[in-house]
Amino acid sequence: KAGVTQTPRYLIKTRGQQVTLSCSPISGHRSVSWYQQTPGQGLQFLFEYFSETQRNKGNFPGRFSGRQFSNSRSEMNVSTLELGDSALYLCASSLGQLYNEQFFGPGTRLTVL
């Protein structure tokens, strides 16, 4: 069974640009969550999508947005990039219940110059 995949694995952008990250969950999983990991703040929750609807949202500015498609694949978009957006972005998939195990992908390393 294939795991969670994320593309691209590495990105380098400049301030002011926008970026789109993609996450394909484990087959059969309907929930996709996104997390930002930085050395200073650790792992912080961005948002969760379940059956194409945003079900939960963290405390990030509106520049961070996402969506989920009918095949459960999810994309995350960051507009007007800032230096502080440099981070490892991780997505996790699960069956969708609160007690279900979450499985993480390898992450996308975003560097903003």
Add this chain to the structure above:
Amino acid sequence: KQEVTQIPAALSVPEGENLVLNCSFTDSAIYNLQWFRQDPGKGLTSLLLIQSSQREQTSGRLNASLDKSSGRSTLYIAASQPGDSATYLCAYSGNTGKLIFGQGTTLQVKP
């Protein structure tokens, strides 16, 4: 406020030692607690999942316990090996569905 604290922040042990990593949380309404392993620059690998109704889970040389009443979980690693060197993260799932993570314990096992 939802918080997870992991102690110690870093640990260095010789190969073969048994060790315990600690995790404490403030939220009493948890659905489950997961322990993850993260290698440098990589994603998270799920090691063990303990449901709120369970007391412990075991996988190979790993054993995780959960005490909801005291807000504590421990990860026990038996007979540590250099390949166990990584950062270990604990996280719980509350009624919001998101995982609340600790800052992690960075483990180095020396040959």
